[in-house]
Amino acid sequence: MTAPPITEAPAAPPAPSRTRLLLTVILTGQFMAILDVSIVNVASPVIRSDLSASGSGLQLIISGYTIAYAMLLITGARLGGRYGGRPLFLSGLAVFTVASLACGLAASSAQLVAFRLLQGAGAALMVPQVLIMIQTNFEGAARARALSLYATVISGAAVIGQVLGGALVSADLFGTAWRPVFLVNVPIGLALLVAGLRLLPRGGPRRHRPLxxxxxxxxxxxxxxxxxxxxxxxxxxxxxxxxxxxxxxxxxxxxxxxxxxxxxAPLVPARVLMARGVIPSALAVFGLMAGYGGYLFSLALHLQGTLGDSPLRAGLTFVPAAVAFTVSSLNWRRVPERFRRPMVVAGLAVAAVGYLGLALALSGGGHGQPLLWITQAVAGFGMGAVFSPVLAIALTHVAPEHAADASGLFVMVTQLGQVVGVATFGTLYLGGASMTTVGVALAATMLATGGCALTLLRR
Structure with a gap:
């Protein structure tokens, strides 16, 4: 079956200074969406007390965002391919910003649950457009750099969310307790809307096919x-x-x-799935993010529960991993191209070593520092050497007119990987396993993912 025609010609490549501003806008939107997954976890005890939320109500306040976000991601990607990344990004951003304001002003747990679902829906419209616009507005080295920053935002936002959430709740600004964790999105969202109206390109490939x-x-x-x-x-x-x-x-x-x-007009056309490297890259992203999500969740529980750390101190503990992830994610392009595919497999092996070191560091029952910091940095460095390169490898063989389909696939795989990781490793820890056991399980997951990624070595 032939692909439906592109009915709007791609826009002319924007000037370098404009592309930098474009990237800043879309990645800041991505940052806010990911931040909201973790920032609320820290505030949950205060929210429960202030709104007299039930246990199930609190679960939905925390998880409703993720449920709506994950469920609607592929829909957001398809709509972006049909109507263009610009209107969908701005619409999703507007919904997300309004919902954040409503969350910050919520008077009951039921209201907060409803507004969190709306927030997740806004994020699902906005986030897939980021990869679409990177794929259609950047080429070659510029695209590789954009994907590196994209990966850095994903890793950094999860950690910063915990640190920022702890800081905002502890500050209790003007007696508002937990509300600033939502309200902080409002001025940023408004500024992005103004900037986006000026900077996001109006052109780009659109595929007018059935939904x-x-x-x-x-x-x-x-x-x-x-x-x-x-x-x-x-x-x-x-x-x-x-x-x-x-x-x-x-x-x-x-x-x-x-x-x-x-x-x-299938949601994920066969030519996307059959493009060289797409399926093994998707499996690698899924396994990597499952490990990352499980690591963040289980170690946060261990630090705040078993070791009695404050939310702020627990969040700061993850900084070495985030910094190392950033360093490797921003510098993988320095590696000669012929070594980039092997680097993905090697990065997963390095992450496995880091998780094994984490298991060793925590085996004594204490914080295990400085070994804990070192091993987290090793794990973070390995993960950063995987995420951006594997996306670049996959997207190299995806045509711009299929950018929306590829974006929906990889964004959904990224999110589902984190959800599965939290459920799997979180259940393992909550079921009575020690962090040493969890660390070994995380290492095994990285090695298994590396086995899946071996097919990338075949050119």
Whole structure:
């Protein structure tokens, strides 16, 4: 089947100074969206006390954002491909900003849950457009640099969210307790909207094809049936409904595959999946982010629960990993091209060594410093040497007109990997396993992911 024609010619490449400003706008939007996943965790005890939230209500306040975000990512990507990245990014940003204001002013836990769902929906419209605009506005070395910054934002926002959340809650600005963790998004969002209206390109490839509603519905149901029990299950001791839901998710994945085979405009076209390196790269991203999400979640629980650290101190503990991730993510382009594919596999092995070192550092029952800092830096360096290169390898063989489809695929894989990692390693830790055991499991996951990535070595 031939691809539907591109009905709008790509815009002329913007000037270098304008592309830098463009990248600043879209990556700041991405930063806010990821920040909101972790920043609320730190504020959860204060929110529960202030709003008299029930246990399930608090879970939905924390997780509702992730549920809506993960479920609607592929839809946001497809809409971006149909109508253009600019209007979808700005629309998602506007929804996210308004929802953040509403969250900060919420008077009850029910209101906060509803506004968190709306926040997640806004993020799902906004975030896929970031990769779309990187793919369509940058080429060669400029694209590699943009992907490096993209990866840095993903890793840094998760850590900064915990540090910033702890600082804002501890400061109790004007007696507002937890509310600044949401309200901080409002001035930034408004500034981005003004800048985005001026800087985001109006052109770019658009594909006026059907939205494939059957595919959107079946995939959204498959993702939600998986994500909801993974997000809420460990807090409810893995009830029967969760297992039934995850089983139904498998059924809907099969149904989605059948629907897509008959679709004239499938959500993820075969030529994207069959592009060289896309499938092994997606598996590598999934495994890497599962380990990263599980590491952040389980170690944060250990530091604040078992070791009694404050939220701020716990957040600061992750800084060595974030710094090392940034260093390797921003410098992988210095490696000669012929070594970049082997670097992905080597980076996963280095991350495994870091996680094993973390297990050793915490085996004595204390903070294990300075060994904990060193081993986190090793793990972070290895992960940073994987994420950006593997995205660059995959996107090299994806045509610009398929940028929306590839963006939706990789953004969804990134998010699902983190959700699965939190559920898996969080359950392992909450089930009584020591952080030493969790560290060994994280290392094993990196090695298994490295095995999946070995196919990238075949040119």
């Amino acid at each position: 494939d509603l059957p595919g959107l519905v079946t995939l959204s149901l498959a993702v939600s049936l998986l994500v909801v029990p993974l997000v809420l299950g460990h807090e409810q001791d893995w009830p029967l409904w969760g297992w039934v839901s995850m089983g139904a998710s498998v059924v809907f994945v099969g149904l989605f595959a059948l629907v897509e085979r008959r679709s004239a």
